[in-house]
Amino acid sequence: MSSRTRAPRGSYSVGIARRQRIVEAAAERFAQEGYHRTALSRIAEDVGITEGGLLHHFRSKKHLLLAVMEHRFTTAAEWWARLPDETTGPDVLRAMVGATERHVAEPGLIELFVLTSAEAADPTSAAHTLFAERYQRAVEELAHHLRLGVDRGTLLADTDCTAVARECIAVSDGLQLQWVIAKGALDLAGAVRLHADRIARTITPDGHGL
Numbered sequence: 001m002s003s004r005t006r007a008p009r010g011s012y013s014v015g016i017a018r019r020q021r022i023v024e025a026a027a028e029r030f031a032q033e034g035y036h037r038t039a040l041s042r043i044a045e046d047v048g049i050t051e052g053g054l055l056h057h058f059r060s061k062k063h064l065l066l067a068v069m070e071h072r073f074t075t076a077a078e079w080w081a082r083l084p085d086e087t088t089g090p091d092v093l094r095a096m097v098g099a100t101e102r103h104v105a106e107p108g109l110i111e112l113f114v115l116t117s118a119e120a121a122d123p124t125s126a127a128h129t130l131f132a133e134r135y136q137r138a139v140e141e142l143a144h145h146l147r148l149g150v151d152r153g154t155l156l157a158d159t160d161c162t163a164v165a166r167e168c169i170a171v172s173d174g175l176q177l178q179w180v181i182a183k184g185a186l187d188l189a190g191a192v193r194l195h196a197d198r199i200a201r202t203i204t205p206d207g208h209g210l
Contacts, residue, residue: 019057019067021047027068031106035065035115066126069116072109073134080141089149089159089203092142093196094210096168100192103176107184114180117173139165159203171195 025046029038040061044054058064076099083095103110120131142165149155172192179188197209 015057018047018049022049022054022057022064023067023071026064027071027109029108030065030068030112031108034108035061035112040064065112065116066130068109069112069127070130072113073130073137077137077141080138080145083145085148086152087145087148088152089146089155090200090208090210092145092149093168093200095145096142096172096196097189097193097210100172100189104188110176110188111180113173114177117177135169138169142168153205155203156205164199164203168196168199 022043026038026043029043029046040054041051043064044051047054054064058067079099079102080095083092087095116127117131119125120127122128139162143161146155146159146161146164150157150159150161155161175186175188175191179186193210201207201209
């Protein structure tokens, strides 16, 4: 194969790598400074390219926003996938609290989540597809770990794991909205912990909380 035929593949790989660096830089900026307060020029500078070069990969700041949210969802899914299979049912609920604490450490991304979730209500938007896939994957992953808890006897045998997973995710997401509206005054992790503790008391054999 000649160098001429190999060049496009190499160029494509470079483009993919640069796109990933842009997303990671944007995620960091958005997390710490917020979406509206971050200029594209700052992100481009972080990556070592011009703003025009950034717009070559993402047509607008809105397109970059969706890419950052996809990155956040993928990172979260990978975090849950690393949860050991021997984790007990109550430990899975504690992991929900741990995941929330990770979100609180990146307040700008909570704002992004709420911002894009509103757009996801429009079935014609790219955000709708992204969020639909995110919810399906998140519910399946959490329900899977809860079922393992049922199999090991750390959760009641009649636990509806899918329903519990949906409730926990719905509460977590709803509290994130309230956290944004309250401008961070809400103890987000504490509120998720309180809910997880209440759930634990209803689905564990001994009826103990967290």
